Amino acid sequence: MSKDNRDAPKNWRSVKTLKSLLIVNSIIAAIITISFHPDKATSLAIFNEWREFLYSFIISLALSYGISVIVEFTDTRISWIHEPLKRLIVELLSVTAYAFIVGFLFATILLWGFYDFTFDTLPWDNILRNTRWPIIISLIVTIAFTTRAFLFEWRTAAIASEKLRADRFQGQYQSLKNQLNPHFLFNSLNTLSNLVYDDQEKAIVFIQKLSKIYRYVIEVQQEELVTVRQELSFLENYLGLQKLRFGDNLQVEINVENQEALIPPLSLQLLLENAIKHNIISSDDPLHIEIIGKEDSIIVRNNLQIKDIKENSTGIGLENIRSRLSYFSDESLKVTQNEKEFIVELPIMKSA
Numbered sequence: 001m002s003k004d005n006r007d008a009p010k011n012w013r014s015v016k017t018l019k020s021l022l023i024v025n026s027i028i029a030a031i032i033t034i035s036f037h038p039d040k041a042t043s044l045a046i047f048n049e050w051r052e053f054l055y056s057f058i059i060s061l062a063l064s065y066g067i068s069v070i071v072e073f074t075d076t077r078i079s080w081i082h083e084p085l086k087r088l089i090v091e092l093l094s095v096t097a098y099a100f101i102v103g104f105l106f107a108t109i110l111l112w113g114f115y116d117f118t119f120d121t122l123p124w125d126n127i128l129r130n131t132r133w134p135i136i137i138s139l140i141v142t143i144a145f146t147t148r149a150f151l152f153e154w155r156t157a158a159i160a161s162e163k164l165r166a167d168r169f170q171g172q173y174q175s176l177k178n179q180l181n182p183h184f185l186f187n188s189l190n191t192l193s194n195l196v197y198d199d200q201e202k203a204i205v206f207i208q209k210l211s212k213i214y215r216y217v218i219e220v221q222q223e224e225l226v227t228v229r230q231e232l233s234f235l236e237n238y239l240g241l242q243k244l245r246f247g248d249n250l251q252v253e254i255n256v257e258n259q260e261a262l263i264p265p266l267s268l269q270l271l272l273e274n275a276i277k278h279n280i281i282s283s284d285d286p287l288h289i290e291i292i293g294k295e296d297s298i299i300v301r302n303n304l305q306i307k308d309i310k311e312n313s314t315g316i317g318l319e320n321i322r323s324r325l326s327y328f329s330d331e332s333l334k335v336t337q338n339e340k341e342f343i344v345e346l347p348i349m350k351s352a
Helices: 003-036 044-077 084-114 124-130 132-198 200-222 226-250 267-278 317-326
Strands: 250-255 287-293 297-303 334-337 341-347
Touching: 044 084, 044 132, 084 132, 084 226, 132 200, 132 334, 226 250, 226 267, 226 287, 267 287, 267 297, 267 317, 267 341, 317 341
Parallel strands: 250 287
Antiparallel strands: 287 297, 297 341, 334 341
């Protein structure tokens, strides 16, 4: 694209702005002229006051252009967001001084150039008094300009802040989700290593099931929340893996009705994994896990039979769920423990 073509929109906007200034200030000048000569407003005699119209037009144009320059200049120097009081004071003082100078000079030029006044006979008191109107009009226009500028800058800053917050949230949340992929693989390989030595046929079945389950783990990497139904479906497959290892020594009862509610991906799996990892599971001491749905949460409870020797762990688990929940809910993960049970209450969110 040529430079001329690139500059065309800018030039068109400049012409449009100039046209708007001419039209608006012509209307203002006409209103001022008529207000000073209401008896001539409905007759052609109003055109005899062309000098006042011209004076009003020129001073109005000078004021509006000057105010826009002052506002544009302060825009680049003083922020409404960081220094609002300083910005307001600077603009009002600058506009007042500018309006006084413009009003004084144009009144002097008008009386000297169009009327029979000499420098010695100019009515300086009247000239000074009449500068109040340009000042008042300019301050009104400035307040309108600055109010609009403040609201625009505040809105822009709010949008930028919200975008930054959303980007930060997305990055932090994605980081938490990225922990789950290696975490799940690490713990699955630990289970597989045990099966390889204990039962090679089960190890083969485990690998086949693991490939299907891992597909879900990869799919939900891009999801912030999933339905309880999705998680329970995944959980059944996950429990199938654990059954290969523990058989009837692991007993899980699921009773959840509200399956359209939303929870962080893999959260139920992490809670089951946490129970399996920290408790003894044997024919003498089977592990009982209950998953119970409530109106605003899901309860995961298990009988407490802590291992003397802890398994290797990535240390993710409950803290990962707690951190991810904080982005979507004011409710936190509730963990309680007594001599017989370990209970976790996972808040759920209503689907849109």
